[in-house]
Amino acid sequence: MDTINLSEKTDWAFIEEVKKESGQNPSLCYQCGNCTGGCPYTQYFDYPVSVVMRLLQSGQKETILKSKAIWLCATCETCTTRCPCDVDVANIMDTLRIIARREGKVAEKDIQLFYDSFLDSMKKHGRIFEMGILMGYKMKSGHFMGDAELGPKVMSKGKISLFSKSIKGADKVAQIFNRFQEKAKKHG
Amino acid sequence: MAEKEYAYFCGCSLEGTAKEYDESIRAVMKALGVGLVEPDDWSCCGSTPAHTVSHVLAAALAARNLSLVEKMNKDVLTTPCPSCLMAFKKAQHGMTGSEEFKVEVNELLDEPYNCGVESKSSLQIIYEDIGLDAIAAKVTHMMPDLKVAPYYGCILSRPPEIANFDDPENPVSMDNVLMAAGVEVADFAFKLECCGAAFGVPKREMVNQLSYKVLEMAVDAGANCIAVACPLCQQNLDLRQGQVNSTMGSRFNIPIIYFTQLMGLAFGMSPKELGMDKVFVSADKITRRITKAEYEKIKEEEAAAKKPQKAKKEAAAEETNN
Amino acid sequence: MSEVASKELRIVGFLCNWCSYGGADTAGVGRFKQPTDLRIIRVPCSGRVDPMFVVRALITGADGVLVSGCHPRDCHYTDGNFYARRRLEMLKRLLPFLGIDGKRFHYTWVSASEGQRWQQVVTDFTKQVHTLGPMHQK
């Protein structure tokens, strides 16, 4: 492992950024490990939650934003519920995802693509059109065969519609997205 | 006319893969005298994906719907879907907690939201507003073969500051609702353990592994059915149960049924009406129904058969004491 | 006088010796930073605070008055602070009739161990008085 030169490589601005956007104070964390102990996803993470918190305390921006862990978090809120220091850890993970996305450093492309298909569907139709999301995701990710066996099963129960249907105010929902993007552009 | 009436947000899943949840909730609520009114032209709550873009955008997508409810002059919104619920609750929490955040959110909306709507899960409405007595009064049938593990999912009662319902570590609302409906409930330790959430599509194996743990624990607890309150949990455990079996080499065949479907069965409704045919692992074998009167008669007979034994035992115990 | 100094307002505090004066000491020992507007008068018990002291202070030059005693039931003198509460609550209601904004007067309870709470009380009250601005032409 590399030596981290803390005098040079502590990104203080990043700590402040996360602090401001999440409303949480990373200094409250005393590294007890309760979040890691309770997290259902620890075995899939490259850095367990408590290590993400530690990396955040030490301002290791690149490592965090490029980690898979922040994308594999499902916001199950176990960490937040059990944190003895009252840190809303799930909120910090959420914030880290937002920053990673903003800076184009997403390590889990498939998950981002899935979320994007979801948001596309929402923007287009106002509601989620499950088949649309699935197809959108498959096209973008190239994972054509994933879950292929489930399709016919779902169809047979008449649960999933092949055709998209938009709500009347779909344009209003799209407006929300547009306004958001304009604002984001304005503020850089 | 309905005694109580709520704004009702079924959410996108309940229009598609979780149709039976919607159907059974509507049927059960009707039977319990509760009216559900959908906001006109509601849109998606934003769910998890919106939260990876921006807290403000996510809150705005949720708040659009809350503002529709405000216009209906309703102050309580109920939704069966925990994911929608959390989206609404987080929007509400953020907007009431910070004036600055509220302004930012409302800038994205056509109709500003004034924070006048409280969102509650349909489970909470059933547990707190309708109450166990009213449920018990509606029961006409018993299912003697059924033993259910109530599975709440991660976010119905967590985080406690936002969910503000039941216990964040050992919730009991669904247990109590099912027991009031005459259903036998298993002591299930994984009521809240995550099933894999929305990662089914991009991370199938991970979800299968996590779901496996939940299914295994339910079987260990002696349950032959899992009751759920979340469309995503249901999908991961039911639709993907075959995948779990092939990935993990297991042989689960345990039905995953919405708690409202079980309530409906206890209320004597037809399986068809409750969408029982729409789940993948069939529950037909374990949901044999007998009338309440028949059930009580059987119980009486059983008790009568046990009595002499018990009396003997007590007498023996008394003797050793002295 | 510097610009900062001229912005300072006059706030008089009456603190009971056993709890709140001790709490203010604890805040000091803990170096809990506070605004400097407050001037503290030590009294044995909040029950010693005559409402006339408060009125006199506000009329003759103070912009705000703060009274702090022991928490109810924790009074060094059994129930001196109950007398204080009764009188000061009455006073708070009467102040508007004297043409004084009730927000210029605040009474509260801070124990000797609550240094951080004292910091909060002083900070909040000073802020409150500053939003009302000076009461007297200087």
Added chain:
Amino acid sequence: MRVGVFICHCGSNIAGTVDVAKVAEEARKMPGVAYATAYMYTCSEPGQKEITDAIERDKLDRVVVAACSPRMHENTFRRTVMKAGLNRYFFEQANIREHVSWIGLDKELNTKKAIDEVRMAVEKVKRNKPLFSTSFKVNKRVLVLGGGVAGMQAAIDCADGGLEVIMVEKSPSIGGMMARLDKTFPTVDCSICILGPKMVDVAQHDLIKLHAYSEIAEIKGYVGNYQIKIRKKPTYVDWTKCTGCGLCMEKCPTKNAYDHFNFGAAPTRAINIPFPQAIPKKATIDPEFCRQFVKGKCGVCAKVCPTGAINYEMQEEIITEDVGAIITATGYGLMGIENFKEYGAGRYPDVITGIQYERFLNASGPTSGHIIRPSDHEEPKTIVFISCVGSRDKSLGVPYCSNFCCMYIAKQAILTKDHIPDSQSYVFYMDIRSPGKGYDEFTRRAQEEYGAKYIRGRVSRIYPKGKKMVVRGADTLLGTQVEIEADLVVLGNAVVSAEGAAQMAEKLHISYDTHGFYVESHPKLRPVETNTSGVYLAGACQGPKDIPASVGQGSAAAAKVLALFSKDMLESDPAIANVNINTCVGCLKCVKTCPFQAIVEDTLRNGKKVAKVIETVCAGCGVCTSTCPCGAIQLQHFTDNQLLAEVNAICQK
């Protein structure tokens, strides 16, 4: 009038953020000030000499010291001015450290504030009157509240010093928490073997009177003269007749009574003697479980008692004791584990607390010293200990460390290996806190010699799997999640203040912190005194403490009482209320409001009704002064005149 003002630098404590020279310069301009100077350490010997010299040289008749809090050094400087021949009430102290230099960032503003503080003190001191103490007799008996190890030590030391001691213990036996322990760290001494002799000392000492199973109903009075009302709870057994034979306990048909002594580790009988070494060794009936009380019929114990001691009709009794000082040693409590739903605590029988485990280890405990898992009474092989269960947990309102859990867990891990050689102990910890003598070596021994596996991390979840309890937590040193399949889980649950601690403090007129622990006079230099003179603290009622610290405090409190009682007479505080009979109209509102009943009606020779203060009873709160409609009753040293002078010094400058 010639006032001298002395500004203290307090090293850089004050001078660092206050321009002390400027304060002295401004003080010199204040009317009545004859002399003002700044000095490095005014409280030092040369600093005090500076004051006495100036009093002589400049003919000063009043002194103001601007320094730290008067709660710190008022008495020091009062003695200084007395030495120079002034009345000690011709002194005022301006607090420019705690209230100025330590809390303000801006030096200019701080200096301005310090000048105001000095002006207030000068205006007040000019209006001070000489006051003189009177003497009163001391009742040289001491009340010790609580019969744990701290209280016992205090009682024995006081009694050995020749004082009469009244000990009040709420439970049926003295011994407290230590009597429940199997062994003590770091020596692994048998706890009851070293405590037992002390308990016997308490019981047999001629000067110690023990009221067990009793509570304080009321405390009246002041240092030197307290009147205590003690409520003796009904035991339903005549203790003058009970021989402690234990036959009643053997025959009692109720076997599911809650065992307070064993913290519910196992049930007990409705009539019981808590443990074999109990003092007094007498039986007590628990009416919550006793069939005679619950169902109205049984009477087995009355039938079998050889001395006819059972009395179901017994009523509580109030007795009165007069004492001159009180030592509070009311101990601590333990946080209920039902808070920990993620640990299934309270739901799963094999998740227990440290003190319950201690009772299993103890040869006189419910299992005669055999470690069992409560669910099936089998011997556990894998035992997991979890520290900081509730301690250092802000989300539960307990941000503090419970002080001794790390140590007792190490001890229990060692004892576990002694009891069950093929067992394996795991200890989840966040930090190992072992700063006492021989303590860290002890926690190392648990690991090095006894093979306890220490895991740095917190446990997040415990759930049952078959007969095992799965403990899932983090090993933060490995940086991953870990799971252990345990037979038994022991929680080191947090130390909290004793039940009813706040109410007791209110009866004693002492302060308690937000957690219910009692507040000492000074955290460093007056650790066993309280702000109420005559009331002292010992043991964990002040904060979590282990045995040596508790014993040390018990002795310290006893030394304080012995010093107090070394004089036959005490001096009263002369800052009490005083009635001006010329202006008093005899409305007697003050009589009604005085919290101490220190004011009575008096008739003058001319027949005029006036209020009269009983000097020894007045505590000096001043409630009467702010009640009096005509200003006739004035609290000395805090008169309307003096306080308004301070107000004017701020408002009319």
